[in-house]
Amino acid sequence: MSFTDSAAADVARNASVASRQLAILSNDARNEALTALHQALDKNRASILAANAKDVELATRAAEDGSLSHSVLKRLDLSRPGKYDDMLEGILSVRDLEDPVGKLTMRTLLDEGLTLERVSCPIGVLLIIFEARPEVIANIAALAIKSGNAAILKGGKESNESFAAIANVVSEAISGSQVPVPSIQLVKTRDVVSSLLAQDSFIDLVIPRGSNDLVRYVKENTKIPVLGHADGLCSAYINSDAKASTAVKVVVDSKTDYPAACNALETLLVHESLLDSVLPEVAKGLLEKGVSLRCDQASKDALTKVVPAEKVAQVSLATDADYNTEFLDLVLAIKTVSSTEAAIAHVNAHSSGHTDIIITESREDATRYMNSIDSAGVYWNASSRFADGMRYGFGTEVGISTNKIHSRGPVGLEGLTIYKYLIRGDGHTAGDYHDGPGGRKYLHQKLSVDN
Amino acid sequence: MSFTDSAAADVARNASVASRQLAILSNDARNEALTALHQALDKNRASILAANAKDVELATRAAEDGSLSHSVLKRLDLSRPGKYDDMLEGILSVRDLEDPVGKLTMRTLLDEGLTLERVSCPIGVLLIIFEARPEVIANIAALAIKSGNAAILKGGKESNESFAAIANVVSEAISGSQVPVPSIQLVKTRDVVSSLLAQDSFIDLVIPRGSNDLVRYVKENTKIPVLGHADGLCSAYINSDAKASTAVKVVVDSKTDYPAACNALETLLVHESLLDSVLPEVAKGLLEKGVSLRCDQASKDALTKVVPAEKVAQVSLATDADYNTEFLDLVLAIKTVSSTEAAIAHVNAHSSGHTDIIITESREDATRYMNSIDSAGVYWNASSRFADGMRYGFGTEVGISTNKIHSRGPVGLEGLTIYKYLIRGDGHTAGDYHDGPGGRKYLHQKLSVDN
Numbered sequence: 023m024s025f026t027d028s029a030a031a032d033v034a035r036n037a038s039v040a041s042r043q044l045a046i047l048s049n050d051a052r053n054e055a056l057t058a059l060h061q062a063l064d065k066n067r068a069s070i071l072a073a074n075a076k077d078v079e080l081a082t083r084a085a086e087d088g089s090l091s092h093s094v095l096k097r098l099d100l101s102r103p104g105k106y107d108d109m110l111e112g113i114l115s116v117r118d119l120e121d122p123v124g125k126l127t128m129r130t131l132l133d134e135g136l137t138l139e140r141v142s143c144p145i146g147v148l149l150i151i152f153e154a155r156p157e158v159i160a161n162i163a164a165l166a167i168k169s170g171n172a173a174i175l176k177g178g179k180e181s182n183e184s185f186a187a188i189a190n191v192v193s194e195a196i197s198g199s200q201v202p203v204p205s206i207q208l209v210k211t212r213d214v215v216s217s218l219l220a221q222d223s224f225i226d227l228v229i230p231r232g233s234n235d236l237v238r239y240v241k242e243n244t245k246i247p248v249l250g251h252a253d254g255l256c257s258a259y260i261n262s263d264a265k266a267s268t269a270v271k272v273v274v275d276s277k278t279d280y281p282a283a284c285n286a287l288e289t290l291l292v293h294e295s296l297l298d299s300v301l302p303e304v305a306k307g308l309l310e311k312g313v314s315l316r317c318d319q320a321s322k323d324a325l326t327k328v329v330p331a332e333k334v335a336q337v338s339l340a341t342d343a344d345y346n347t348e349f350l351d352l353v354l355a356i357k358t359v360s361s362t363e364a365a366i367a368h369v370n371a372h373s374s375g376h377t378d379i380i381i382t383e384s385r386e387d388a389t390r391y392m393n394s395i396d397s398a399g400v401y402w403n404a405s406s407r408f409a410d411g412m413r414y415g416f417g418t419e420v421g422i423s424t425n426k427i428h429s430r431g432p433v434g435l436e437g438l439t440i441y442k443y444l445i446r447g448d449g450h451t452a453g454d455y456h457d458g459p460g461g462r463k464y465l466h467q468k469l470s471v472d473n
Numbered sequence: 474m475s476f477t478d479s480a481a482a483d484v485a486r487n488a489s490v491a492s493r494q495l496a497i498l499s500n501d502a503r504n505e506a507l508t509a510l511h512q513a514l515d516k517n518r519a520s521i522l523a524a525n526a527k528d529v530e531l532a533t534r535a536a537e538d539g540s541l542s543h544s545v546l547k548r549l550d551l552s553r554p555g556k557y558d559d560m561l562e563g564i565l566s567v568r569d570l571e572d573p574v575g576k577l578t579m580r581t582l583l584d585e586g587l588t589l590e591r592v593s594c595p596i597g598v599l600l601i602i603f604e605a606r607p608e609v610i611a612n613i614a615a616l617a618i619k620s621g622n623a624a625i626l627k628g629g630k631e632s633n634e635s636f637a638a639i640a641n642v643v644s645e646a647i648s649g650s651q652v653p654v655p656s657i658q659l660v661k662t663r664d665v666v667s668s669l670l671a672q673d674s675f676i677d678l679v680i681p682r683g684s685n686d687l688v689r690y691v692k693e694n695t696k697i698p699v700l701g702h703a704d705g706l707c708s709a710y711i712n713s714d715a716k717a718s719t720a721v722k723v724v725v726d727s728k729t730d731y732p733a734a735c736n737a738l739e740t741l742l743v744h745e746s747l748l749d750s751v752l753p754e755v756a757k758g759l760l761e762k763g764v765s766l767r768c769d770q771a772s773k774d775a776l777t778k779v780v781p782a783e784k785v786a787q788v789s790l791a792t793d794a795d796y797n798t799e800f801l802d803l804v805l806a807i808k809t810v811s812s813t814e815a816a817i818a819h820v821n822a823h824s825s826g827h828t829d830i831i832i833t834e835s836r837e838d839a840t841r842y843m844n845s846i847d848s849a850g851v852y853w854n855a856s857s858r859f860a861d862g863m864r865y866g867f868g869t870e871v872g873i874s875t876n877k878i879h880s881r882g883p884v885g886l887e888g889l890t891i892y893k894y895l896i897r898g899d900g901h902t903a904g905d906y907h908d909g910p911g912g913r914k915y916l917h918q919k920l921s922v923d924n
Contacts, residue, residue, distance in 0.1 A: 042821055046844045130866050136855060138865055145877050146847065226877040247698065247878050268900035275902030370493055392895050393497045396597065404587060404898030413903065414589060414894070415581050415917035426596050426677040427698050428879040431894045443865070443882045444843050447855030449719035451726030452864065466866035 030217035033174055033207055034224035037147045040204040041172035045144050047200055049121040052167050055199035056117040059167075062195035063160060063188070064110055073187035074100040074156060081154075081180050090180065093282065097154040098180055109157040112418065116164040119417045122435040123170045129469040133455075133462060136447045137469070142439045144170035146226040149218055151176045151240060153232035156184035162229075163192055163206045165420060169438035172205045174225070176215060178232070186210060219244035227438075229421055234348070249433060251424035253374035254284025255348050256406040259365040259391070261382035262293040266300045268403050269381045274307040275405040276379065282350050284422060285377055285409040289345055290356045291365045297324035297358065309333045313352045316340035320358040345372050362387050366394045373397055375424045377409040377431075398424055398431035481668035484625055484658055485675035488598045491655040492623035496595050498651055500572040503618050506650035507568040510618075513646035514611060514639070515561055524638035525551040525607060532605075532631050541631065544733065548605040549631055560608040563869065567615040570868045573886040574621045580920040584906075584913060587898045588920070593890045595621035597677040600669055602627045602691060604683035607635035613680075614643055614657045616871060620889035623656045625676070627666060629683070637661060670695035678889075680872055685799070700884060702875035704825035705735030706799045707857040710816040710842070712833035713744040717751045719854050720832045725758040726856040727830065733801050735873060736828055736860040740796055741807045742816045748775035748809065760784045764803045767791035771809040796823050813838050817845045824848055826875045828860040828882075849875055849882035 044052075063070070078099050084090035100106055128140035148171050152158045159175055166173035177185040189208035197203050209218070219228065222245045229249045230240040238252040258276060260269050276287035292301050297320060305315060305325050314336045317325060325337050344355040345368075359365045362380075369378050377399035380391040388402040399409045409432060411419025416434030423429045429437035454462045495503075514521070529550050535541035551557055579591035599622050603609045610626055617624035628636040640659035648654050660669070670679065673696045680700045681691040689703040709727060711720050727738035743752050748771060756766060756776050765787045768776060776788050795806040796819075810816045813831075820829050828850035831842040839853040850860045860883060862870025867885030874880045880888035905913045 042817075042845060042847060045847070046841070132859070132864065132866070136859075138859075241696070245692070247876075265900075271900040271902050272898075275904050279902070279904045366493075388897075390497070394493060396493060396496070397893065399894045399896065401896040402898065404896045404901045405903045407903030408583070408587075408589075408896055408901070409894075410903075413583070413906070413915065415583070415915065425698075426891055428891075430891050440877055440879075440881050442848065443850045443860075445850065445852040445855045445859055446839075447723075447853065449716075449722045450855045450859070451722050451730070452856045452858030452861075453726050453730045455864070464864065464866065 024217070026211060026214045026217045027220070029211055030214055030221055031224075033209060034147065034218065034221035036204040037172040037174050037207060038224040040202040041144065041146050043202045044167070044172055044205045045123075045170045047170065049123070051200040052170065053117050055167050055196055055201040056113055056164055058199050059160070059163060059192065059195045060110055060113045060117075062191045063113070066187075066191045067106060070184065070187045070191065071101055071106065073183040074098075076183040077156075077181055094154045094180060098156065098184075100156055100184060105157065109160050112157075112161055113164045116168050116418055116435075119168065119435060122168070122439050126471045127441060129471050131465050131467040131469055132445070133450065133465050136445065136450045139444045140441050141444060142441050145438055145440050146171060147224055148173045148438070149176070149221075149225045149228045149246070150174070151215060151228065151230045151232070151236065153178040153236060154180045155231070156181045156188060158231050159185065159188045159192065159208065161418075162231075165418065165435065165438065166206065167201055169435050171438055174207050174209060174218065176209045176218060179212070216243060219246065222246045231421065247428070249423050249425065249429060249437065250421050251284065251374065251376060253348050253424070254286070254376040254422075255288050255346070255372065255374040256285060256377045256379070256409075257289040257291060257369050257373055258287055258379035258381060258406070259291040259359070259362070259369070260293060260296055260300055260304070261362060261380060261384065261387055262295045263383045263387075264293075264296065264300055264381040265383060266303045269300050269304050270307045272379060272381055272403060272405050273304050274311060276407055277308060277313055277354055278311040278352065279405070279407045281352050283407070285406050286350065287379075287406055288348055288355065289372065290354055291359050291368060292321060292356065294320065294358050294360050297321060301325065302328045305329065305337075308354060309336050311352070313354050314338070315354055315356055316344045317356040318358055321356045348374070362391060366391065369395055369397075375426075376422065377401065377406045379404070379406055398422070475668070477662060477665045477668045478671070480662055481665055481672055482675075484660060485598065485669065485672035487655040488623040488625050488658060489675040491653040492595065492597045494653045495618070495623055495656045496574075496621045498621065500574070502651040503621065504568050506618050506647055506652040507564055507615055509650050510611070510614060510643060510646045511561055511564045511568075513642050514564070517638075517642045518557060521635065521638045521642065522552055522557065524634040525549075527634040528607075528632055545605045545631060549607065549635075551607055551635060556608065560611050563608075563612055564615045567619050567869055567886075570619065570886060573619070573890050577922045578892060580922050582916050582918040582920055583896070584901065584916050587896065587901045590895045591892050592895060593892050596889060596891050597622060598675055599624045599889070600627070600672075600676045600679045600697070601625070602666060602679065602681045602683070602687065604629040604687060605631045606682070607632045607639060609682050610636065610639045610643065610659065612869075613682075616869065616886065616889065617657065618652055620886050622889055625658050625660060625669065627660045627669060630663070667694060670697065673697045682872065698879070700874050700876065700880060700888065701872050702735060702825065702827060704799050704875070705737070705827040705873075706739050706797070706823065706825040707736060707828045707830070708740040708742060708820050708824055709738055709830040709832060709857070710742040710810070710813070710820070711744060711747055711751055711755070712813060712831060712835065712838055713746045714834045714838075715744075715747065715751055715832040716834060717754045720751050720755050721758045723830060723832055723854060723856050724755050725762060727858055728759060728764055728805055729762040729803065730856070730858045732803050734858070736857050737801065738805065738830075738857055739799055740823065741805055742810050742819060743772060743807065745771065745809050745811050748772060752776065753779045756780065756788075759805060760787050762803070764805055765789070766805055766807055767795045768807045769809055772807045799825070813842060817842065820846055820848075827873065828852065828857045830855070830857055849873070
C-alpha cells in the first residue's frame, strides 16, 4: 500500500468512527457547532482573505498566460463584493433549516407489543471533491454537520492557500463543540483523489462539485455511489399550438439568463407547422441576445428568409453532434419535428435527464409529455432555469442529480439522509407466526407518524 | 464489440425504449397484464413442470456426484407441494398492491401560476440476475410490470429448461396486453452477464437474487447501482439488565428458526455480568437445538462449568475470524463485552449493516443502542428473523438492501420507484426573480399533496 493509499484509508476510517458519534448528537449540539463555525470564519476573515489573495495572484498569472480559464479565476476570488458575507450567511441558513435527522416516516403495529418504525438518519461519510470555489468548504461543512454526516473535503490546487487557511479555522471552531473533529477533514495531500475514491468500505457517497469533466472522472473511477450530473443537456419543445409570446419568454430566458449553468437550454425542438410563425419570433429574441443558432435544413431555410442581413452569420447548419452537445455558451441547436411523439423520442434519446420543457396551450399534450419524458425535471411553459434547490424552496442545494436512484434533480438536506428500521418487542419470535394450529398472525396496522 | 456485447447492448436498448412506453401505462393496463400472466402460467402448468423436471433430473445427478449442493437442488424444484400455486398467488398479490407510480409526494406554490410537484415514477430498466429458483421469473416480472419498470432477467444454468419454458409463456402472455413485449426480456445466451453489467447507459439498477458470492460478484463488476446485500452478519447484544426468558426466546429464534437465511443470528455479545446467569440459560436453549458455540475465553470458561458432558463438544474456542463470519448454519460466535459502548463498537466494526438486536429492560440503553448502531434494522427485544418484506407488511419483497443510499432493509415496490419534478407555469422566466427594483420574490408556499 502506497503512502497516499494508507493516508486515505486513515482519513476514511477516522471519518467513519466520527460519523457514528456525530449521528447521535442532538440538533442543538449540531447547531451550536454551526454557530461556532460562523463566528470563527467571521473573526478570521482578514487572514483567510489574505491567503485567498495569494491563490488569486497565482491564478491571475496563470490566466494571463492562458493555462487557467478566466471563469476559474472568477470563482476562486473570495474578495468579490458580498461573496464572503454570502458564505457566512449560508452557514446560518443551513443551521436554521428543519432537522433532517430522526424524522419518523412510517410506523406499523406488526402485532400486540411489536412495533416497526422507519426513521431518517445520516448516510455516514461523504467525500466532497471540488475545484476552485473555496466557499464550498464552509457550505459543505455546514450541510454535513446539519445532516449528521462526516465529510472528507478535497479541493483543487488553485485554491491551495485559501483551503489551508479555512481548514485551520474549521478544525479549531469544531474542536470547541461536541462535533468530533474528524467529522470534517480537509485533505491537503496532493494526488490523493484516486486513493480516496477506493475507500468504498468507509465512504458512503461522493459529491463532486465542479466541471463536468470532474464529475465524469469521479463516476468512472469509483465503486462508491456518486451524487451529481455529468451533463445538463436541457431541451425545449414548442408544440404546434404554442403561444408565440410564451415561447419567446421561456426559450430566451432558458438560453440566455446564465448560459454557463447546467440548467441552461441547449436544444430547441420546434413543430414543423411553426417554422414561419412562432420560430422567427423566438429566433429574433435569441439573435438579439447574441445567440448563435445551429439549425436543421428546414429551420435554417425558414429563418434565412426572415433574419436581417446583419444577423445571418449567426444562423448555420447543425451537425448531428450539435444535438448531443452541452454548449454552456450562447449557442443553441434547433431541430424541426413533426409531432409531440417525435419530440418525446428525440428528448429521451438525446437528453441527459436533467430538465426538459414543453411549450403548449394543451393540457393533454403537456401531461403526455411530462409523463413520457424520463428526466429529473419536466416543465410546462416555464424556464429550465428554475431547476435549482434555492428556487425549489429547499433552502440550500447539495447539487443536482441526474441519477435514477436515491435523489433526483436539485438535492437538499433530505438527499444526505437515508433511514433505518427500528423494531420494539417484548421477546417476540418469528417462529410463532405461521399458518398451522396456534400460529400467530401479523396485524400490519398502519399507525400515525405524528408524535 | 463481441457478439455477446452487441447482443447485450441490443437487449438493454430495447428494454430502455420499452420502459418509456411502460412508464405511461395506467395501473389498470399494468394489472391486466398481470392477470394475463397469471392465467398463462396456470394454463401452461403441465409443460412448465415437465421442463422443470428435466432441470431437476440433471441437477439430481449433479447433486449425487457432489458437483451441486442439495440446497440448490431443493430451490430448483417447482413441483414441491404448494410451490407452483404460491408462485401464481404471488402474481395476484402484487397486482392488488397499491399503485406505486404517480404518487404526489410534494407540492409547492413557487409563485402565482407557477407550481412545483414531486411525483413518483419508475426507475427505468432493471437487470435481475438469479441462480436456481425459477419462480423468481414470475415474481420479478410481476414486480417490474406493477412498478412500470422494464426488466431483463438472466437465470443460472441449472434452471435452463424451466427458464426457457417460463420465458415463452411470459412473452406470449404479455404480447396480448398493452405492456410492450421487450418490457420483460429473458436472456438465454450463456456468458452474457459481464456484457449486461457493462450496459450502464441503459440499465438503471441491478438486482442479484441468489448467493452472497453472486451479489459480491455483481457489486464488483458493474458501475450500475446494485440493490442487494453481500452479507447478513446479524448480532444480538444481551445487556446487563436483560431478562433471561426474553434473551432465550429472541436468541434461539434468531439463530435456529432458519439458519441459512441472511437475517439469522451469527454473533452473540453478552455482558460480562451475565456469564454465570443468563448466558448458561441461553446456551442451554441453543445447545438443545444443536447449535455449536464458538466462545471467547471468558464465555467458554463459564459455559464449560455448566454444560452437560454430552454437549461439551459443541462448545469451542472462537478465532478472530469467527466474529466476521456469516455461518448460515447452526454455529454461533459468542463474545463477552464489558459495556453497552463496547457492544456498539464491536457491532459497528463487524456487522454487515443488516440487522442487529439489543436485549434489555432499559428503554434508555435500548434507545442509545438503536441510535448508535449503523444498520438497516436495529431491534429491541425482538428476533432478527423479522427482517423481511412480508413480515414488515410490504406485501412482497424485492430483496434486502444493506446499501446506504436509496433503499435500506427489506425493499418493497417503493424501492423500484424514484421521482421526477414537474413545474407548470404560464411563460414564467427565472430572470424575473431578483433582489433589484421590480424583481419578483418566490412564495415557496407548501400545498397539500392530497388530490
